Amino acid sequence: MSEPARHSLDDLLAIMARLRDPERGCPWDVQQDFASIAAYTIEEAYEVADAIDRRDWHDLRDELGDLLLQVVFHAQMAAEQGLFGFADVAHAISAKMLRRHPHVFGDVRYADLAAQMQAWEEIKTAERADKGEPADASALAGISAGLPEWKRAQKLQQRAAATGFAWPDPAPVLAKLAEEVDEVRAEFANGADPARLQDEIGDVLFVMVNLARHAGVDFSQALRHANAKFERRFRRMEQLAAADGAAFGERTLGEQEQLWQRAKQAERKP
Numbered sequence: 548m549s550e551p552a553r554h555s556l557d558d559l560l561a562i563m564a565r566l567r568d569p570e571r572g573c574p575w576d577v578q579q580d581f582a583s584i585a586a587y588t589i590e591e592a593y594e595v596a597d598a599i600d601r602r603d604w605h606d607l608r609d610e611l612g613d614l615l616l617q618v619v620f621h622a623q624m625a626a627e628q629g630l631f632g633f634a635d636v637a638h639a640i641s642a643k644m645l646r647r648h649p650h651v652f653g654d655v656r657y658a659d660l661a662a663q664m665q666a667w668e669e670i671k672t673a674e675r676a677d678k679g680e681p682a683d684a685s686a687l688a689g690i691s692a693g694l695p696e697w698k699r700a701q702k703l704q705q706r707a708a709a710t711g712f713a714w715p716d717p718a719p720v721l722a723k724l725a726e727e728v729d730e731v732r733a734e735f736a737n738g739a740d741p742a743r744l745q746d747e748i749g750d751v752l753f754v755m756v757n758l759a760r761h762a763g764v765d766f767s768q769a770l771r772h773a774n775a776k777f778e779r780r781f782r783r784m785e786q787l788a789a790a791d792g793a794a795f796g797e798r799t800l801g802e803q804e805q806l807w808q809r810a811k812q813a814e815r816k817p
Contacts, residue, residue: 559615559616559619560619560623560633563616563619563620563623564623567623567624567627576620579620579624580624581621581624584617584620584621584624587617588614588617588621591610591613591614591616591617592614594610594613594614595607595610595611595614596767596768596771597610597771598610600768600771600772600775618633618636619633622635622636643674646670646674647667647670647671649666650663664709665709668709671689672688672689675688675689686706686707686709686710687703687706687707690702690703690706695767697752697756697766697767697770698766698767700752700753700756700757701756701759701760701766704756704757704760705760708760714757714761716761717758717761717762720754720757720758720761721758723754723757724751724754724755724758727747727750727751727754728751730747730750731744731747731748731751734747779814780807780810780811780814781810783809783810783813784803784806784807784809784810787806787809787810788806
């Protein structure tokens with residue numbers, strides 16, 4: 548019997564329950580709570596995205612397992628407190644998908660994708676009302692404050708754009724970006740007040756998210772690629788420095804820049 552066939556979701560739930568057993572479980576797992584595990588949940592989601600970026604499907608399988616474990620972990624802790632269990636989580640998401648896709652699981656028909664997205668938002672608004680959440684007629688209603696800030700910026704801009712409040716193409720976005728960079732430059736020239744710099748740099752980042760949206764580029768993926776490129780080139784510089792007989796950190800900034808250019812040129816070679 549293959550390894551996947553020997554283990555079911557029920558097995559995973561049982562393993563998690565045993566790990567959390569106060570007498571026979573793992574001391575570390577027993578000590579955790581929702582707050583302490585939340586950071587791991589976010590980290591595992593990013594590990595999934597990284598595996599996809601690298602197109603490492605074997606690693607993706609493992610990372611999806613790690614992410615699933617996070618769901619099971621939270622569900623187990625909730626069950627211990629009498630809040631809900633894993634079955635309730637599965638039921639809730641199944642019901643939500645059925646409710647939000649009446650064009651798939653019902654007889655509703657939409658004229659186009661724009662109409663479908665509009666209906667999606669209307670369904671979500673109705674869901675919030677059913678939960679007793681305060682009425683909020685804003686186009687920005689329901690955007691979670693718990694999202695990574697770049698993602699929240701993206702959602703805010705998408706919602707605003709749906710009302711027509713958006714630049715029509717990238718040209719004015721680029722002009723706005725140049726304007727915001729100039730304002731950062733001016734703050735440095737005026738003494739670099741930390742509060743003002745935070746405000747102005749925040750504006751730059753917000754416009755960058757907007758530029759990515761206009762370009763159809765995923766902001767997070769673009770930044771992950773930039774990080775990977777920097778790490779790759781920096782490690783190459785360290786290798787080049789060592790081959791020349793001196794540690795990278797012992798080089799002058801000018802010498803380090805030369806190594807950076809060498810690392811870049813090496814990547815351009817076929």
